[in-house]
Amino acid sequence: MSNTVKTINPATEQTIETYTLLSQKEAEQVIEKSHETYLKWRLTSFTERAKYLNKLASLFEDQKEAIAKLMTEEMGKVYEQGFQEVELCAGICRYTAEQGPEVLADEERDMDGGRAIISYQPTGVLLGIQPWNFPLYQVIRYSAANIMAGNTTVLKHAGNVFGMAEKIEELFKQAGFPEYCFNNLLIDGKTASSLISHKAISGVTFTGSDATGKKVAEEAGKHVKKTVLELGSNDAYLVLNDADLELAVKTCVTGRMINNGETCVSAKRFVVVESLYDDFKAQIKEQFEAMKMGDPMAD
Incomplete structure (x- = not known):
């Protein structure tokens, strides 16, 4: 080794x-x-x-x-x-x-017949x-x-x-x-x-x-x-019937890709109602395909 x-x-x-x-x-x-x-x-x-x-x-x-x-x-x-x-x-x-x-200051507590404190050491x-x-x-x-x-x-x-x-x-x-x-x-x-x-x-x-x-x-x-x-987590992002689909897709992409996608709480799982599913999938696919690898030092 x-x-x-x-x-x-x-x-x-x-x-x-x-x-x-x-x-x-x-x-x-x-x-x-x-x-x-x-x-x-x-x-x-x-x-x-x-x-x-x-x-x-x-x-x-x-x-x-x-x-x-x-x-x-x-x-x-x-x-x-x-x-x-x-x-x-x-x-x-x-x-x-x-x-x-x-x-971190000591906290006094009431105690019958005496005095009590909580001390942070x-x-x-x-x-x-x-x-x-x-x-x-x-x-x-x-x-x-x-x-x-x-x-x-x-x-x-x-x-x-x-x-x-x-x-x-x-x-x-x-x-x-x-x-x-x-x-x-x-x-x-x-x-x-x-x-x-x-x-x-x-x-x-x-x-x-x-x-x-x-x-x-x-x-x-x-x-x-x-x-x-x-430790690891995988909270769901829900897209319901009344969602602004364009905003939902934009938010999902940002949530997945912030810090190059290396974030503990980044968006990893999308749960979409059936009526919006096909449109959501098409739009999010389009946005991801439009992303380009670049120089991380560039503005």
Whole structure:
């Protein structure tokens, strides 16, 4: 089995970069350092954590062209849609910095003859196993909130976006976060699964297929570790008798093809009443056939 991974531009099929995977032992050493950072990071104030998150948001905006270009090169995202993703992630960081102190504050509860509180405490190092379709957003949506809460995080990103994984780690460092507060692990799926049992990993989050999600949940369950899983879905799009057919077809095509069709909630199944079926099928076929493959960097 090869211990290297190549990233390839899907539009040109040219190799971008070759990465050497970490061994199991090397990955464990990073997790142990992340745990050491957690022991200090959990004692920092919300104000300090918020300062770094706001700085991270500004860095996303300042470097949005380079980040969007990297997405396009590694996984073929339409360049303009990359800007939307960067702006969303900057917004997540700012929202988390602003709302975190209030959301994470102790909550008092009435109790006869005493005083009760609910306290939100960090738990340790969290492992994120993430897909490539939104290579920045998928990472920021789990890491920002958890780091604000006083946890530290490690990332196993999809192999075809290892460049983005390295870029995200670099941006966290530029924002002033302590070393090993957020860390990227260049590892394969098998190594990631084996790390779930590591004593310093307190929880795992995974986005991807049902089949892999079951394995992640099973491994986490053996060690009674918390999981957050976002798995496959296939909601139906219904087209009924009173539908504006032209609008329905246009909406279906957009819903199927947004982000080049690589979206967890993209439209995958259309249920159409019999009276509209033939017209719907003819129109949607016409629209798909009119689509042309183009340069994802083009306006």
